[in-house]
Amino acid sequence: MSQQVYLPSYSIGEDVYKRVPQICSNYGKTAIVIGGEISLSKVKDKLLIAMKGTDIKLLDFIWYGGNATRENIERLKNMKTVQMADMIFAVGGGKSMDTCKALADMLKKPVFTFPTIASNCAPVTALCILYGKDKVEFYDAQKPAIHCFIDTKIISNAPIKYLRAGIGDALSKQYEVCFNTRGRILNHTNNLGVQIAKDCSERLLQYGVKALDDAQKNIVSDEFIQTVLTIIVNTGLVSVLVNLNYNSSLAHSLYLASVKIPDCKGHMHGEIVSLGVLLLLLVDKQLIQAEKVYDFNQKLDLPTSLMDLGIKDVKQIIDLILQDKYLSFAPYNITKEMIKEAIDILETLKHKKTF
Structure with missing residues (x-):
């Protein structure tokens, strides 16, 4: 074939x-x-x-x-x-x-x-x-x-909210793709995409804060260029190379669920996805990475809890998340109890102000 x-x-x-x-x-x-x-x-x-x-x-x-x-x-x-x-x-x-x-x-x-x-x-x-x-x-x-x-x-020169959202969206690529392909035998094309994905989030964690600060001053710095290229090119290459079933997981499940909630209409795609990244990392018990992303989101004023998105009905959002067909490609069954535990951790952290 x-x-x-x-x-x-x-x-x-x-x-x-x-x-x-x-x-x-x-x-x-x-x-x-x-x-x-x-x-x-x-x-x-x-x-x-x-x-x-x-x-x-x-x-x-x-x-x-x-x-x-x-x-x-x-x-x-x-x-x-x-x-x-x-x-x-x-x-x-x-x-x-x-x-x-x-x-x-x-x-x-x-x-x-x-x-x-x-x-x-x-x-x-x-x-x-x-x-x-x-x-x-x-x-x-x-x-x-x-x-x-x-x-x-x-x-x-664009409004800073777009770059912030772009960083939040691109942040998901490494974590979602590596999560959904875990333990799978991949063909060359998918494997190539996974190798590129492995660098996406790390580059953003390294350059993102400085890039956003420079963009606010309309400065085209190396950090700004690196971040823009990661958002547009690195993640784009992964999307082209990796099967759609492996490209989307819990971070985007939260976004697809939020589309059905009126209170989320004022939030950008990337903002919502960045919170979904935290849910994925906590569900998967990647606590060191979760702490890094939590601190990163705080520095960039990205969401760190459902209350930041105006979501009040936890049961509703969990039920909507679980309707996403791409969750079936996770390396194990994601349950409502797992998601609820991750949400509760983030709500607790919101009041403690520290991980």
Whole structure:
């Protein structure tokens, strides 16, 4: 049985848009730029300057619709300029990226990504998370974006909440993947992804605090670059290489459960996942790592208990967590008693202020 693996590529720096004509010209002469309203305003002038005097024409700059939904994808599919374009340039954060990746996959068009925030690995993954009413759909495109253009200056100027959430989301990759693949015999592709995953959380624990501090001062430091690359590229490579069944565990189970709780609506994906990391580590009795992450979350003002997310009904959240099908790939059966014990530990620590 044959296997195809499409790996993402990327450029990073403050002048990466100058590389767009060289990298994209082999894929067509026209592009449609799709993203969030603020994100489009951040890249528009830079892209227009980069395309000036080249063979690539930007047909239009279009708002993606505000959420990654089937409805917004269908609306974009029916636009004449989208149909005319040879390429799709996806701009912004996770939801606009996922909208564009799914759109490009359905239309069989090449897609290039231009992240304006570092909130997750969506710019380099094939997986698209689409939202419906109180549900989440995983749409797996055939391949990731052809190339990702990471403008560090634009990302350093973004609201700090996105980088904080990006760190929280990426923090889960090492722990979830290594947990779900424990004791398994893996093929080459999955094993390669696991090896990359083993470095994700450690790099964030090493560079994350300084990176966030520098970002608040709009400083593009080495720590900032290392952190952005870990959020977007390292975790993205793992998502591409590792089977979806091994990519998600208890940390993301908490997020999927929280989607159904109105009080959590104001919290970002990565914030919620970072608390899920603590639950996973405590359930798995990785107490040294749990203490590291707990201290790290405190320093970054990430959640350390359910009360930080406004979740009051513990029984409800546990029942919702256990509905996640990806928990079945854990190396052992995770019970409600295990999760309740982990939650109780975090609630106790919230009052003690120390691990």
